Amino acid sequence: MDVLHLVALALIQGLTEFLPISSSAHLILPSQLLGWSDQGxxxxxxxxxxxxxxxxxxxxHEVWRILHAWFxxxxxxxxxxESRLGWAIIIGTIPAVIFGLLVEDWVETAGRSVVVIATTTIVFGILLAIADARGSRTQEIERMTPKSALLIGLAQAIALIPGTSRSGITMTAALMLGFTRQAAARFSFLLSIPLILAAGSLKGIELAQAGTATQWHEILLGVVFSFIAAWLCIKLFLVALDKxxxxxxxxxxxLLGVVLFIWAV
Structure with a gap:
């Protein structure tokens, strides 16, 4: 793949992974709308x-405190x-792992259509608006209970459908449960860690089993630019969120959903 395409995709993934706008949708769309080859x-x-x-x-710092307290x-x-928050992250991760194993084949085929992405983009965008407007926004992250973590985890499992947005739907669920915007965002980001680790590990195993030649310059570009984009995104999002x-x-x-529907027609 062209180097500029690789850099663009790495930036897109990094910027959209933690924003409530769906990274999977934005990584699928360049190949479908612009004709870019699959990134591999x-x-x-x-x-x-x-x-x-x-x-x-x-x-x-938070991760270290949670790990230390949990052990x-x-x-x-x-x-x-902190240890209870660690349990909440574990509980919230389980549904996505189970659902991921059950619906992986469907997600890789029918779930990647532009119509599906457009629909989920709009539907879950509206739900995010409702949750942000009607949520009481009084609960801090320290008040996260196993029940709340499980409900947010069940919502996260739905994000396996492209266009839903993992961060978007977990923040939506947390806001509906009465958590503040900061608490919803921070728990969503912490909840992403085991899931990204699991997904990356599985893809790494698949890559090793495939035995294909490794393009190290592509890997380096992907790691560096997605890291920079994701880190900046997290910091700026948390600073601007309450404003x-x-x-x-x-x-x-x-707007994205409408454009996709028009394009699909």
């Missing part, structure tokens, strides 16, 4: 590594808010 499995692994590195770096809870220290809310992303989703 190695590149998919690379952008997953870049995105994972970005969220781990951005939340390195030390079995001693005299007992449970803490702008979800409306700009809702409007973008609605």
């Amino acid at each position: 499995l190695a590149f998919d692994v690379a952008v997953h590594i870049g995105s994972l590195g970005a969220v781990l770096f951005a939340f390195r 030390t809870q079995f001693g005299e220290r007992g449970q803490t808010p 702008i809310g979800m409306l700009p992303f809702v409007i973008y989703r609605l």
